[in-house]
Amino acid sequence: MLTLERANELLATTTTEPHLILHAKNVMYAMGGLAKHFGEDENHWKAIGYLHDYDYQQHPEEHLDHTAGPLKEAGLTDEEIRAILSHGYTLRNDVEPHTNMEKSLFTVDELTGIIQAAARMRPLGITDMEISSFMKKFKDKKFAAKCNREVIKKGCEMLGMEVKEVAAICIEAMKEHYAELEIGPKA
Ligand SMILES: [Fe+2]
Known part of the structure; x- marks a missing residue:
């Protein structure tokens, strides 16, 4: 199984x-936050996320056309490669994403971009960001316009969850690591 250490080495x-x-x-x-929500293996989901x-x-x-071969050689399983x-x-x-891990990755790839951008606008970064203020940014299509809202909505639909529910989980998980993610209070 892909470990965080191995994902680090490979990336x-x-x-x-x-x-x-x-x-x-x-x-x-x-x-990691979504794995916890679903009662799955947090470190495994984090490793897949880190390497995606x-x-x-x-x-x-040619993004993703040069992934399966090298990662297979590096020892990842077919399930892990499929997830990526x-x-x-x-x-x-x-x-097509089938498992909760796959659906989650599909969703958070774009979603975390908007969370990061929204947090960077705030004096205290993500540390005091509420879901309601995030959702305003999410609905403002001009904000972080490169982050594809349709993909996020589709991913949440696949998960059978509301965008605000998935976003709240991601925000909580990212908050714990605000310094490393450079989204803490501005100096
Ligand atoms: Fe990505």
């Missing part, structure tokens, strides 16, 4: 850009 072989590593960490902690954009820095135009591939459903491939 380090392909990814050096700080903003990509920060994104990987955002997704990692959000996945394995080939992005090297192949932004499925976050590109409709965007990069036709691997």
Whole structure:
């Protein structure tokens, strides 16, 4: 089973850009929060979250086309590779999310981007961010416009949850790591 330590080692072989590593960490902690919600293995979900954009820095135009081969060789299971591939459903491939882990990853990839952007606007960062204020940003399509609301809504629908419910879980999980995620109070 993919461990956090191994995910770290593997991502380090392909990814050096700080903003990509920060994104990987955002997704990692959000996945940890959702794993806890579903009563699943937090460290395993975090490891998958951390590694999900394995080939992005090297192949932004062919994202996820350079993932299955190397990760299979690195010892990931078919289920783990499928979970990573499925976050590109409709965007990069036709691997439809089936499990809660896959649906969660598909959702939080975009959702954490809006959470990060919203937290960065606030003097105290994520530390005092309420779900209601986040939802205002979510509904404002011009805010963090690159983060695809339709994907997030579709992911939540797959999970059978409301956006605000999933977002609240992610915010709580990310809050615990505000310093590492650089979304704490402004100095
Ligand atoms: Fe991502």
